[in-house]
Structure formats: C-alpha cells, structure tokens
Amino acid sequence: MGLFSRKSTKHQQQSNGNPSTNGDLNTPFAMKRANSNPAQNATIPAIPMPKAPDPNVDPAGYLRSIYAVRERSRLVLDKAKLNQLRHFTVDMSKFSDTANYVVAIIKRDFDDYSTIPPHGRWQHFDVGGRPRVDQLMATWPSSVDAQERTRRLMDLFLVSVLLDAGAGAKWQYKSKESGKMFKRSEGLAVASLEMFKTGLFSSNPDQPFQVDHGGLKKLTTEKMAKGLQVSPENPIDGLEGRTNLLIRLADALLNQEIFGPESRAGNMLDYLLAHPTTHVSAVPIIPLPTLWSTLMDGLSTIWPNTRTQIDGTPLGDAWPCASMPSHPTHPWENIVPFHKLTQWLTYSLMVPMQKLANVHFVGVELMTGLPEYRNGGLFVDTGLLTLKPEDAKRGLAQYQMNATRQGQPNYEVVPLFTADDDVIVEWRALTVGFLDMLLDEVNTLLGLSGDKKLSLAQMLEAGSWKGGREIAEVSRPNTKEPPIMILSDGTVF
Numbered sequence: 001m002g003l004f005s006r007k008s009t010k011h012q013q014q015s016n017g018n019p020s021t022n023g024d025l026n027t028p029f030a031m032k033r034a035n036s037n038p039a040q041n042a043t044i045p046a047i048p049m050p051k052a053p054d055p056n057v058d059p060a061g062y063l064r065s066i067y068a069v070r071e072r073s074r075l076v077l078d079k080a081k082l083n084q085l086r087h088f089t090v091d092m093s094k095f096s097d098t099a100n101y102v103v104a105i106i107k108r109d110f111d112d113y114s115t116i117p118p119h120g121r122w123q124h125f126d127v128g129g130r131p132r133v134d135q136l137m138a139t140w141p142s143s144v145d146a147q148e149r150t151r152r153l154m155d156l157f158l159v160s161v162l163l164d165a166g167a168g169a170k171w172q173y174k175s176k177e178s179g180k181m182f183k184r185s186e187g188l189a190v191a192s193l194e195m196f197k198t199g200l201f202s203s204n205p206d207q208p209f210q211v212d213h214g215g216l217k218k219l220t221t222e223k224m225a226k227g228l229q230v231s232p233e234n235p236i237d238g239l240e241g242r243t244n245l246l247i248r249l250a251d252a253l254l255n256q257e258i259f260g261p262e263s264r265a266g267n268m269l270d271y272l273l274a275h276p277t278t279h280v281s282a283v284p285i286i287p288l289p290t291l292w293s294t295l296m297d298g299l300s301t302i303w304p305n306t307r308t309q310i311d312g313t314p315l316g317d318a319w320p321c322a323s324m325p326s327h328p329t330h331p332w333e334n335i336v337p338f339h340k341l342t343q344w345l346t347y348s349l350m351v352p353m354q355k356l357a358n359v360h361f362v363g364v365e366l367m368t369g370l371p372e373y374r375n376g377g378l379f380v381d382t383g384l385l386t387l388k389p390e391d392a393k394r395g396l397a398q399y400q401m402n403a404t405r406q407g408q409p410n411y412e413v414v415p416l417f418t419a420d421d422d423v424i425v426e427w428r429a430l431t432v433g434f435l436d437m438l439l440d441e442v443n444t445l446l447g448l449s450g451d452k453k454l455s456l457a458q459m460l461e462a463g464s465w466k467g468g469r470e471i472a473e474v475s476r477p478n479t480k481e482p483p484i485m486i487l488s489d490g491t492v493f
Contacts, residue, residue: 045281047362050289059332060313064339066292066366069432072336073368076323076426077433086322087391087423088430094383095434099441101382102463105470106446106454110462113446118457119370119465121157121164121348124189127182132193140209146356151266153352155211158265159201160192161345162245162302166373166486168237169479173229188228195227201246213263216250219243248302258298268294268349269357288363291350295342308335317341319425336429338371347457369435369460371428374468377482379434380427381471387415387484391423395484402487412476416485424486435464 052067062068076085083090110116117123125132137149144152164185173187174180175194182190199205200223203214224243230236253263260267272278272286272294279285300314308315310332318337325333346367353359369375379385387395395415402416417424435456442463443453454462473480 043282044285044360044362045279047279047285047287049287049363049366050277055332056330059330060310060315063310063315063318063332063335063337064296064313066289066339066343066368068337069339069343069368070366070436072324073338073371073429073432075325076321076336076429077437079323080430080433085426085430087388087426089386089388091383091386095437095441098379098382098384098434099438099445101471102378102438102442102459102467103445105467106442106459106462109466113448113454113458114452116454116458116462118351118455119347119460120351120457121160121189121344122351123461124164124186125160125193127186127190128178128180130178132190136193136197136209146358147269150269150352150356151264152209153356154266154269154349155201155209155264156193156196157348157352158345159196159211159246159249160189161341161348162249163188163192163242164344165238165242168235169481171228171230171234171236191228200227211253211265213250213253216246216253219246219250245302249299252299252301255298258294268298269353272353273357273359283358283360285360285362286353288346288361288366291346291361292342292366295345295349296339299342310335319420320422321425321429322422323426323429336425338428338432340371340428343367343370364455364457367456368432369439369456369464371431373482373484373486374472375435375460375464376427376431376468377472377484378464378468379431380483381468381475384434385427385430387423391415395423398487399485412479412481414476414481414483414485416487418487423484427484435460438464 052065052071053061055062055068063072079085080088080090081092083092106113106116122133133153137153140149140152167184167188171187172181172183173191175182175190177194181187195201196211197208199208199215200219201211201215202208203212203218204210221240221243224230224246225239228236228239230239249265250263253259253265256263258268258271259265260270272291273284275286275290275294277287277290296316300316303314303316305314308318308320315335315337317339318335320334321336322334324336327333347370350359350361350364354361380387392415395417396413399413399416403413415423439454439456439459442459443449446454448454468482469480472482475483
C-alpha cells in the first residue's frame with residue numbers, strides 16, 4: 001500500500017459529522033464530530049496556571065508534574081541538535097523530510113484543517129467510520145442526563161486507555177457486533193467497548209455501563225483472555241500485566257474524595273467540577289494541572305512498585321537517562337519523566353467532558369507529544385534518528401533471544417529493548433522534543449498562523465501518530481512493527 005493512498009479519514013469525517021449516517025442518533029444528546037466543543041463559543045476569563053513544584057524542595061512532586069515532561073526532555077533534545085547523544089546519531093538535514101511527510105499525510109486526509117479532532121481514544125472506538133460511541137449513547141434513554149453520560153464515557157475511556165498497551169503483531173479482535181477484524185489500538189478499543197457493554201467492569205447488574213471497584217475486583221486473567229479473545233493462536237502481549245493493572249485500579253477507586261461513595265471512575269467529573277480551582281463562568285473552566293493532579297494522585301497506586309522512586313515516592317513513567325545531567329546530591333536531575341499513559345488519559349478524558357458536560361480546559365498547551373513507538377518510530381523511519389551500531393547489535397541479539405519464546409515474532413528483525421533500557425529512555429525523550437519542533441514546522445508548511453494553527457493534539461492525531469504507523473506498515477509489511485521494539489509487560493506504552 002502506498003504511503004499516501006488512504007482516504008479513510010475524510011470519509012470518517014463526513015460520516016461522523018452527518019447524523020443521517022445513523023438513523024438512531026435522534027436523542028438530544030447525540031454527538032456531533034468528536035472535535036467540536038460547545039465551550040469554545042463562551043468568553044473565557046484569563047486563569048493563571050499554578051507554578052511547577054520546586055525540584056530542589058520537592059523533587060518527586062516536580063517529576064510527577066506535567067511541567068517536568070517538556071522541561072526535562074528538552075535537555076536531551078539540546079544534545080540531539082549537537083549530535084552528542086549516547087545511543088542515536090542525528091541527521092538534522094532529515095528533519096524537513098519528516099515534516100514534509102507529515103504534512104502530506106494531513107493534506108491527503110483533510111481539506112479543512114479546523115475539522116481535525118484532538119488526539120484521543122474516541123477516534124479509535126469509531127474505527128472504520130462507524131460511530132460506535134454515538135450508537136452506544138443512542139441506546140440510553142433520554143432520562144440519562146448529560147453529566148451521567150459524561151460519567152459513563154469517562155468510565156469506558158479510562159478502562160480502554162489502560163488496556164491500550166502494545167498488543168503485539170499477532171493479536172486481533174473479531175467484533176461480536178460487526179464480525180470485522182481489528183488489530184492494535186483500534187482492536188483494543190473495540191474489544192474494551194464490547195466488554196464494557198456486557199457489564200464486565202460493573203458490580204451493578206442493573207447498570208452495566210459503569211466501571212467501579214466491585215466490578216474490577218472480580219476480574220481474572222481468564223475473564224480478560226475471554227473478553228480479548230486471546231488463545232494460543234491469537235496471543236496478546238502482557239495479558240497478565242493488563243489484568244493486574246485493572247485489578248489495582250479497583251483499589252485506587254476506593255479513594256472516595258475523587259471517586260465518590262460508589263468507587264466509580266466517572267465520578268471524577270463531580271470531583272473536578274466541585275474542585276476549588278475550577279472557575280464557573282459561562283461554562284465550567286478547569287485548569288489542566290487540576291485534571292493532571294487528579295489522575296496522577298488518584299491512580300498512583302496502580303503502577304508497579306518496581307518503577308523509579310524518589311524518597312520512597314513512586315514516580316510512575318519516569319526513568320534515569322545517561323544523557324541527562326548527573327549530580328551526586330541531586331539524583332532527580334538524571335531522571336526524565338514521560339507519564340505517557342497519564343497524558344493519553346488526559347487527552348482522551350477531556351473530550352467527553354468538553355462535548356457533553358460543556359467543560360472548558362485552560363493550560364492545555366502544557367501537554368506534550370506522546371513518547372510512544374509510533375511517534376518515535378516516525379523519526380527513525382524518516383532517517384532523522386539512527387541507532388548507533390553497538391546498540392543496534394545489542395538490540396538485535398535481544399530480539400533473536402526473544403524470538404525463541406512461544407508466540408513471539410521471528411521475522412523482520414529489529415532491535416528490541418526493555419522499557420527501562422537507556423536506549424528507550426533516550427528515544428522517548430527525543431520523541432517529546434522533536435514533536436514540539438515538528439508542530440512549528442508543520443504549521444509553517446501548511447501556512448497556518450494565529451488561531452488557525454494546528455494544536456499539538458491535532459498534529460498527533462492527523463499527522464505524526466498516523467504517519468508513524470503508515471511508514472512502519474510500508475517499511476515492515478509483515479509485522480507492521482516500529483523500527484525499534486519495546487518488550488511490553490502490558491503496563492508500559
């Protein structure tokens with residue numbers, strides 16, 4: 001398949017934006033396009049953002065903040081511009097090729113750039129042009145108000161994002177509703193949606209459309225394998241890790257301050273609306289750091305306790321990096337935080353809150369690009385980054401060793417590393433930094449300025465994430481895997 005042969009996004013854009021494509025969408029709460037936001041027309045007062053924690057006083061708080069992701073990754077990017085990295089050679093002459101490739105993808109799929117939705121889980125549910133989220137909501141009676149609809153979608157999106165680790169090259173899911181086969185992120189989205197509909201994550205038989213402590217606590221690896229259609233012939237990476245992540249989520253939901261007496265994920269909405277930092281104007285206005293802290297604090301106990309810690313505080317998706325400064329009395333300085341899953345959750349959960357509960361978020365520009373293998377693979381496959389020979393040799397040896405395990409691919413050999421390997425940490429930091437640079441260049445090439453500029457979330461959705469996937473499909477058509485693989489345990493994305 002040619003790199004620029006797809007037209008699916010334009011088709012989906014038209015079908016999702018036209019209620020006539022689904023005759024059931026006649027309720028007052030039927031959705032418009034996933035990127036429209038009723039709060040956009042409201043007059044929003046200037047809301048000051050809180051300052052980042054001082055790393056010299058509260059290093060764990062700083063490294064867990066959204067501010068630290070861009071600030072720490074930028075130090076690795078600075079070395080990249082000078083071609084002084086430990087594991088990658090950088091050819092900045094290829095940066096324009098990368099940007100032009102992303103622009104070509106965007107131009108191919110969108111005539112009106114303002115219709116590009118922000119990156120989020122919603123689009124994955126609607127794979128193939130079928131508006132599954134709208135169709136789900138159309139089955140709910142009109143007595144289910146906008147806030148309850150928002151809670152239900154937040155329930156669904158939270159579980160679905162937590163299941164969205166790399167599934168591997170072999171796994172696929174056959175939709176029980178359409179009979180169609182889906183793989184990777186979209187397959188996991190459709191699978192999680194269909195499991196959600198059965199009430200698998202709910203403890204209330206009269207209300208299947210929710211995610212709560214009791215429902216998650218009853219999960220087993222066997223139940224998840226059945227729901228995901230896993231078998232020896234259809235293996236998925238990290239099944240046990242995914243299951244344990246959801247079981248640990250059950251205990252996190254016992255935090256009644258955030259998740260209410262029902263210990264339900266969607267009750268985050270009520271907590272956020274009542275938060276002292278939330279401003280009530282024409283619409284509720286929530287600072288992005290408030291949503292961020294809610295997710296970081298509310299979900300901190302779900303991450304494996306083997307992750308990086310500072311003074312006994314687990315940092316989550318944050319890792320030492322040899323390209324960072326090293327100071328004997330400031331051990332935090334060599335750590336690069338990513339919090340990719342929390343960012344993916346933040347991007348995804350904002351959409352139903354904006355769409356259904358009329359919430360406006362300020363400070364969204366603090367979010368970064370997602371340091372995962374599709375965005376990162378784009379920079380390798382376009383020649384901007386090249387793994388140094390000694391690391392490539394080590395990674396290929398690990399791939400060959402992993403290929404001897406049952407169910408693992410053993411063709412289209414690429415270097416493979418664990419998530420904590422310094423190669424992967426450096427690669428992910430570079431991905432965050434180069435995505436910021438890429439956004440500026442893409443807007444310039446598209447001739448967009450001022451309010452018409454693409455947001456980072458729009459470029460991720462229409463360009464880099466999609467472009468990284470497509471160039472991987474062409475470069476490695478059998479596995480469609482990235483140029484560097486991460487050994488997945490189902491909890492690292």
